[in-house]
Every structure is written in structure tokens, then in C-alpha cells.
Amino acid sequence: MCQRIDELEKLSWFHPNLNRHTAESMLMQNADNGIYLLRASSKVGEYAISVRCDQSVKHFNLTWNGTEFKFGHGTFKTIKDLLFHFDNKPLIGGESGQLVLLTQPYPRDIEEPQMYEYVTVHAELSSADTNEQRSDFSINSKEGFLTKIGAHFKTWRTRWFVLQKHELKYYKQNTDKHPIRTLDLKHCSECCRDFSHKDKQYVFRLKFDWRTFYIYATSEQEMNEWMKVINWRLKPRT
Known part of the structure; x- marks a missing residue:
């Protein structure tokens, strides 16, 4: 189990120590629709895929149960199977029923800014995180x-x-x-x-x-x- 999780966290688009609000800010300011990233969920031992979608950011669970990964309605035995799924630009539905096309990952090695600007971020609540209070926070490029x-x-x-x-x-x-x-x-x-x-x-x-x-x-x-x-x-x- 630990080995599979270590492989997940070595992905170039896994962002360690990135919380929900900062993920929303990065994607809203820096990304086009369909750009996504992987981060740790606020629930211990779980992960979340955060995706830019129109004027919002949506969050979806990615979990490992000890034998396979589960994302959306799919299950994947290996990291290779999971990455093949993402490489084929999957559609996934949020709680609102709107389908989201995942087009390209947001790499963690992009230089982030020295200056900050505040902007209201609207994100769709999901089971990938606890229902935290919204805040205004954004990252310039x-x-x-x-x-x-x-x-x-x-x-x-x-x-x-x-x-x-x-x-x-x-x-x-x-x-x-x-x-x-x-x-x-x-x-x-x-x-x-x-x-x-x-x-x-x-x-x-x-x-x-x-x-x-x-x-x-x-x-x-x-x-x-x-x-x-x-x-x-x-x-x-x-």
C-alpha cells in the first residue's frame, strides 16, 4: 500500500502541502478549463483531483483501498492504468450533473508569483473535502x-x-x-x-x-x- 501511495506522490502534477483554497486560486488565475492537479484531501489518507471548469473549480476523490485506486466510477489496479485513464482525457460528472473534461495536468514546478491579488473564487463543494468556510485568496502568475x-x-x-x-x-x-x-x-x-x-x-x-x-x-x-x-x-x- 505504501509503495503505491509513494508512486502517486511522485507524479509531476502532485502538489504536496496544497490545500483546497490555494488549489482553487492557482487554477482560477493560471489555468484554462479542464486543467487539473492532484493534492492531498483534507480527509486523512485520501487525495483529491481539483479541476478548473468554466468559472469554478471542482474537486473529486481519488482513493486507494489497499488493492486498487478508485476515481469517479472507475477502479485501477496500478498507477500505469490510472495514468492511461487521464491521458485519454476522461469526462467526469460532478454533484451538479455537469460533465467535466480533464484535458491536461498542472505541473508543480511552475514558478509561482512574488505578488498577490485578491479575487473571489467560486468552487463547487464536493465530498473530496470537508465543508470549509470560503475565503478570498488568489495567486497571480x-x-x-x-x-x-x-x-x-x-x-x-x-x-x-x-x-x-x-x-x-x-x-x-x-x-x-x-x-x-x-x-x-x-x-x-x-x-x-x-x-x-x-x-x-x-x-x-x-x-x-x-x-x-x-x-x-x-x-x-x-x-x-x-x-x-x-x-x-x-x-x-x-
Whole structure:
């Protein structure tokens, strides 16, 4: 039994020490519909699958009874059988009767933000957790100063960038309320390092049909962090 549970907790989308509220916040701000993650349930010895669904997050039990895993109406003898089930994008019904399509796991190695913003999260109550009091809490995705080159005047200007879900916004200052531009990453075909600017060492580019944006960071680590979190959002969701 312990060996099977250890295998479960080694999955790249198992999030240790993640409670229900934080899971809801992460999925509501950072994920598209159908993205899911695995966490420990508030019930000792049980697990929960948390799934982003429209304007809510739903939670479903995943249990191990000593001989097999049980998820939804299915039972699975091994981790391999369980993963095959998830790889085939299953539909599962919540207590409301609405079917949820599980499309892609949310990996635990995504860099989480330094800044926080409050937002009301509506989640469907389920048997995966005790009936806890709701709270307002959310996790932003990533934000910080980066420098970009202009489209018409080829000068480099520092801007405050904010990444939330599939939107990358940049502002003149970090105190501004309205962005200069909002980039929809659903229409971005490429995010990779760029070596075409000889005087800039840590440049990466974002390629859209209508324009390619060139952005540089102050260090290789900062550049890699931005590229990593952006590229995760460019992965197919189908």
C-alpha cells in the first residue's frame, strides 16, 4: 500500500502541502478549463483531483483501498492504468450533473508569483473535502520589470510585465492601472531565446502573426523563468 501511495506522490502534477483554497486560486488565475492537479484531501489518507471548469473549480476523490485506486466510477489496479485513464482525457460528472473534461495536468514546478491579488473564487463543494468556510485568496502568475524594443522607434524601454492565465500585459509603470498593451498568448506561436541583438545578452522573443516582440531580462535566470512560465501556456490545450 505504501509503495503505491509513494508512486502517486511522485507524479509531476502532485502538489504536496496544497490545500483546497490555494488549489482553487492557482487554477482560477493560471489555468484554462479542464486543467487539473492532484493534492492531498483534507480527509486523512485520501487525495483529491481539483479541476478548473468554466468559472469554478471542482474537486473529486481519488482513493486507494489497499488493492486498487478508485476515481469517479472507475477502479485501477496500478498507477500505469490510472495514468492511461487521464491521458485519454476522461469526462467526469460532478454533484451538479455537469460533465467535466480533464484535458491536461498542472505541473508543480511552475514558478509561482512574488505578488498577490485578491479575487473571489467560486468552487463547487464536493465530498473530496470537508465543508470549509470560503475565503478570498488568489495567486497571480508572474510579474516584474523587463525591457522591450519599440515597434517603430527601435529604442529599448523598460516596462512592467504582468502574466495572468494566457494574457501578458505590460505597463509603463508598476503603479499604472491600465496596460499599454495586452498580448493574448493563445495567438503566440513561439517563445524562445534570441541572439540577433549583439549588444543584449538575455533576450527572448515572442512571435505573433502580426509582430515579433523582443524582450530582455537582467540575468539568464530571470530570462529562463519568464520563458518557462510563458512556454507552459503555449502548450496545446486540446
